[in-house]
Amino acid sequence: MSKFLSDNAAPVHPKVWEAMRAADSADNPYDGDRLSAELDERFTDLFGRDCAVMWVATGTAANCLALASMCQPHGGVVCHQEAHIEVDEGGAPGFYLHGAKLMLCEGEGAKLTPEGIAALIDPIRDDVHQVQPHAIAITQASEYGRTYSPGELASLGDFARARGLGLHMDGARFANAAAFLGGDAGVAAGPVDSLAFGFIKNGGMSAEAVVLFDPAQADMVKYRRKRAGHLQCKGRYLAAQILAMLDGDLWLENARHANAAAQEVASGCGERLMHPVEANELFVLLTQTEREALRGQGFEFYDWGAEAARFVTAWNTPEDDAAALGKAIASL
Amino acid sequence: MSKFLSDNAAPVHPKVWEAMRAADSADNPYDGDRLSAELDERFTDLFGRDCAVMWVATGTAANCLALASMCQPHGGVVCHQEAHIEVDEGGAPGFYLHGAKLMLCEGEGAKLTPEGIAALIDPIRDDVHQVQPHAIAITQASEYGRTYSPGELASLGDFARARGLGLHMDGARFANAAAFLGGDAGVAAGPVDSLAFGFIKNGGMSAEAVVLFDPAQADMVKYRRKRAGHLQCKGRYLAAQILAMLDGDLWLENARHANAAAQEVASGCGERLMHPVEANELFVLLTQTEREALRGQGFEFYDWGAEAARFVTAWNTPEDDAAALGKAIASL
Amino acid sequence: MSKFLSDNAAPVHPKVWEAMRAADSADNPYDGDRLSAELDERFTDLFGRDCAVMWVATGTAANCLALASMCQPHGGVVCHQEAHIEVDEGGAPGFYLHGAKLMLCEGEGAKLTPEGIAALIDPIRDDVHQVQPHAIAITQASEYGRTYSPGELASLGDFARARGLGLHMDGARFANAAAFLGGDAGVAAGPVDSLAFGFIKNGGMSAEAVVLFDPAQADMVKYRRKRAGHLQCKGRYLAAQILAMLDGDLWLENARHANAAAQEVASGCGERLMHPVEANELFVLLTQTEREALRGQGFEFYDWGAEAARFVTAWNTPEDDAAALGKAIASL
C-alpha cells in the first residue's frame, strides 16, 4: 500500500525520538526545563527578529491561543471561508476567543488578499450592532497547498497595520511553504504578529510552536495556555521535539522531501491539477472510475468532492511511491 | 542529589517508551487508530463496569472535560478549598465550564464528606440569585496524600445521587490511592460518574485518561475535547502510553513502588507527620534549620509554608534514597 | 416630517403607560409580583398550548436566552445569513451560547426552508472536527418583512424534529406577522419550541416575552436570565407592559394599524417592491435622485444599499402620512 491520505499520521522522525529519550534527564516540570528555555532564542535566530515561543500539543490550540492575544471576545477574526479554523477545528476559536466571530472571506486558493478583506469589512458599520474585525488569520501554506509570496505577505501586513488589525498565520504546513519559498523562515512568515509553527505533520509527535513576534504578549498567552490545560508537566518532551526539528534544519529537510514528492506526483497530473502545487498537497481532478483504478493499484487517498482527489505527501513518503503515483495518474 | 520535589517530572518508564515507539506503525490519525480503539474495553475490564475512555494530555484538561459534562455554565462544582482545580489549574474550570463557579468546601486532609458538603450547600436558597451546585469533585488521593475508603466513597455517592449532583474524581494520583487500598481500581473509584485517571506522574509522558462511567456522555466530551484543542492527530502515542501502563498492571507496580518509598520516608518522621501517609506524598513538620540540614545532605524538596516540607516519591525513587531520607529526618 | 425610519423608537402606547403607572402598587421584587405571575397563563391561553413566559428588556436577550436552552456551547444554530442574530446583535449569540456557531443559510426573503437547511447541514460530516447543528432560528416576520405561512412552519417543525434540532422563532415583529396571517398567535408561531415575542416595536417600552413551549426549560432560562443581568428588581413594570398589550388584543390592533399603513404605502410602489409586503416593512427600489426627492417632501427613511430604500411603519404611523408616501412614490 502506498499512502497519500495525509501527513498528519506519519511516524515520528528517528532524530525526534532520540531527542525525546534524551530529555528523560531534564527533569524540571512544566516549562522550567533547560530545553523549553532555549526556545525563544532559537526561534529568534531562525526568524531574525525577536519572538517568544511556547510549545503546545496541537495546531488548534496554537492557533487559538495566538488569536486570543489579538481579538477580544466581542471582536472578529477575518479568515478564509475554507480556513481550517473555520471548517475543521470543531469550533475551537469560539471557545478560546469566548464567542468572538469568524468573519468569512473569499479568495482564490484559500488565500486572502487586502482587496478581498476590504470587500468584506468595509461595509461593516462602525456601530455596536455589528461585530468589528480585530484580527486576520491566514494559512501558510494554505488549505489548498498554496503559498503566500513575500510580496503578498508584505501587502497583507501593511493592510493589517493600516486597519489596526492583528495578523496571525496558521502554519500547520509552514515548513512546506518555507521550503517552497527558498528555505528562509523569516521570509515565509513575513510581517505576521504570530505564527502557529507546525512540526507534528513534518516529523514531530505532539509539539507545535506558538511564535509571538510581540514578546510582550507571551505573559498573557502563558496564562491562557495553562488555563486551557495545555501546560504539560513533562513539557521538556515537547521542547525536545521542536529543538530536534530545528537542529541541522531537519524541519526544512523533511519539508523539502515532502515537497519534492509532491512535485513528483504533480509531474504526472498535467491539466488535472486544480491548484498549483506549492507545498505538499495536491488537488487533482479525477473521475470516480479513475480514483477506483488508482486505488486498485494500491494508492490510498481521500476523495475531494465528487470529481477530484486530494493527495498529501509527507516527510517519509517513499520517492518511488511518489513517482509511481505520478506515472499512474499520467497513464489514466 | 536525591529528589523528592514532585513526581510530575519523573522520566518516562522504559515500557512506555517501547510502546510509543511501536505505535509508529499504527498510522490512523486522531483517535481512529487501533490503540485508541482498545481503551473503552480495557478500562471496562479494569473497573468492572461500563465506561467510555478518552486520552488527553493533562490532568487539568481531563478534570475540566469531565466536569463540563455534569455542570452547566450557570451551575457550580463543590470542591475542597485546597483542591487542585481551585488552587493550581490557572482558572481552567472557569474556562471549560464557561464561568461556572467552584464552591469551596472544608474538610480534613483535603477530603470532602457529605456532612461538609451539606453544610456548604444547604444554606443556598433555591432561587436564581444564587448559583446552585450541579456537581461534586473529589481528589483520590487527596491533595494531602489521603485516600477515600470504599465506605467514604459510597456515602459520597449516595449523597450526590440524593441531591442530583454529578460526582467527579480527580485521580492525578489515583494509582497511588488504588495501590494503598489494595489494588482494585473499581474499589478506589467507588461510585463516581467520572474519573481523571492519571498516568503521567506514574511513569507516563503525556497521557491521562478521562473515564466516563456514563458512556452516553462520551459523544459530548469528544466534541469538547476537539474544541479545546486536545484531540491530537497522533493520538496513538497517547493511547500507547496508557495501554503500556495497563499491561501487566504496570500502573499498580509503579504506584506500589512510590508508596513503599513514601512509607520508608514516613518511618523516620514519627510525630512530625501532618497527615497519615496513604499515597506517595508526605507533609512533614520541619523547622527552617532542619530543612537546611536536610538540603545540606543533598535532599531536594519543597517548603510547605514556614514550618514544614513536602516530600513526594515517584515510580523511580531509589529505595536507598527513601531510606536515607527517613533516617536523616529521624536523626534531626 | 413624516417618519418611516423604524418602529423601534416609536413612543409608548398610552394604555401601556397607564398599566405601568398602576404597577407602582404591585411591590414584590423581581418576578415575584402578581403581574409577572399572570404571564404563563395568559400566553398559554393566547397560544392554545402550554408555555412558560419570562419578560426581558430586549429582543437580543430574548433570542439568546431561548437559543441557549437548545444549543450547547459546542454546537451550532442554523439561521439565515441576513438574520438579525447574525447581522445586528453585536455578537450576542456568541456570548450567550458560549462560543456556539451561527451556521448561515440562504433563503429567499430571509426565510429558511427545509431544503435550504438540508443543503447547508447535510454535507457536515458527523465527526468532532465539524460543529454540528443543534438548533434552527427563524424570524417571523422575516428581516425582509415576509411571513412564514402555517404550512411552511409545519414543514420546518417536521424537519427540525426529524433532525433532532430545536426550533426558535425571533418574533421582534411577531405581532405584524400574526396580524397578516389572520390574528391567531398560535397559527403564527406554528410548532416552534420557543419564541421571542416582541412588544417594544409595537407600542411597548422595554419588555419582550421569552415564550418557552417546553415549560421544563423555564427553570434553566430563569437562572440564565439572572446570570445575564436581565432580572430587573422592578420587573412588575415589564410584566405590566406585556399584559397591557395582551388586554383587548392591543398587540393585534397596533400591528394591524402598522400593517395597514404599510399596505397603504405599498399601493403606490408597484414594481418597485423588492419583496411582497407581509408585515410593516417595505423595501423599495428607488434611485438616489428619487430618494432625495422623497426626502425633500419631508419623508424620513433609511437607504437600503445604493438603489433602494427601507420604509417601516409603526403602531402610531398616521394614516395620512402613509397615504402621502404611497402617492409620492407613485408620482416619481
Place this chain on the structure above:
Amino acid sequence: MSKFLSDNAAPVHPKVWEAMRAADSADNPYDGDRLSAELDERFTDLFGRDCAVMWVATGTAANCLALASMCQPHGGVVCHQEAHIEVDEGGAPGFYLHGAKLMLCEGEGAKLTPEGIAALIDPIRDDVHQVQPHAIAITQASEYGRTYSPGELASLGDFARARGLGLHMDGARFANAAAFLGGDAGVAAGPVDSLAFGFIKNGGMSAEAVVLFDPAQADMVKYRRKRAGHLQCKGRYLAAQILAMLDGDLWLENARHANAAAQEVASGCGERLMHPVEANELFVLLTQTEREALRGQGFEFYDWGAEAARFVTAWNTPEDDAAALGKAIASL
C-alpha cells in the same frame, strides 16, 4: 402594613414618571437620543472629573460590564466574601468575565482594606498555575450598610494603583453613602476607576449608570453592552430616569430621606445594632419571639439568620413608620 423588606421594589418617583413620559417625543433609537447624549457631561459635572456614562437596566449588568473592562478572562477580581457580586448575582461575573475568578476577601462590615486584600493576594505565586488578581471591587454603601470614608477610599486607590489593579465600586446604594458622607458624589466615589451608580432602589424604575472614569474604556463597554443584550432601542426612557434623578439633586434628596428614616429606626435599637447605620440598612439583633412581636404589629422585614433581622428604608418610607418601628424595637 409598614414595609422594611427592601428598597428594591419601591415605587417609581413621580418626577421620574414625568420625565419618562416626556421622553416619548425624543425618538432616536438606542442611545442616539438627546437625553442619552447628556449623560457624559452631567456626570462629569457631578463628579468633577471626566467620565463616560452608559445606562443599563440592572446593577448586575452595570457591575459586570465595568468589571469586564478591567479584568481579563484569565484573571481575578478581589471582592468581599459577602459581596453582592459573589453572593447574589447568580454567577453573572463568571458569565460576563468569561470565567474569571472572584477572589474572596474578609473585612469588617463587608468592607475591604488594603491590609485585608494584601493578606489574600500576597501569597499568590506569580506563576501561571494560580489566577492573578486584575481588579478590586468594593461596595459603597457596603452590603452591611457601611460607607467607605474618603480616607479609606484614598488608601484603597493607592493600593490598587501600586498593584496595577483596577478599582470598581458597586454603588447600588451609592446615593445613600454619598448622602451619609455629606452629599458630594466625587467624595463618595473617591479614586475608583468605575462605578455602578444605582438609581433603581432610590426612586428610578429600570436605569442604573455605568460610570467610567477612564472614558477610553467607553468604546469597549458599549460593544459589550450591546453584546449582552442591554442596549435597549428605547434607551431614552432610561436616560430620562437618570436625568430626572440628577435634576435638582433628587437622588440626594431621596437618599437623605431613606437615611433619615434609617436613623429614626436606629434610634430605638441601641445595643441591638450589629453594624453602625451609615446608609439605609439596619441589621438588628432580635430573637424569633421579638421578630414575631414586631410582625404582629404590622412591620414587614426579612430575618437575618436565626438571631437577627434586616430592615431597609427607602425614598418613600413614611417617617411615621420609621419612628413607629424604632419605638417598637425600643419597647421590646
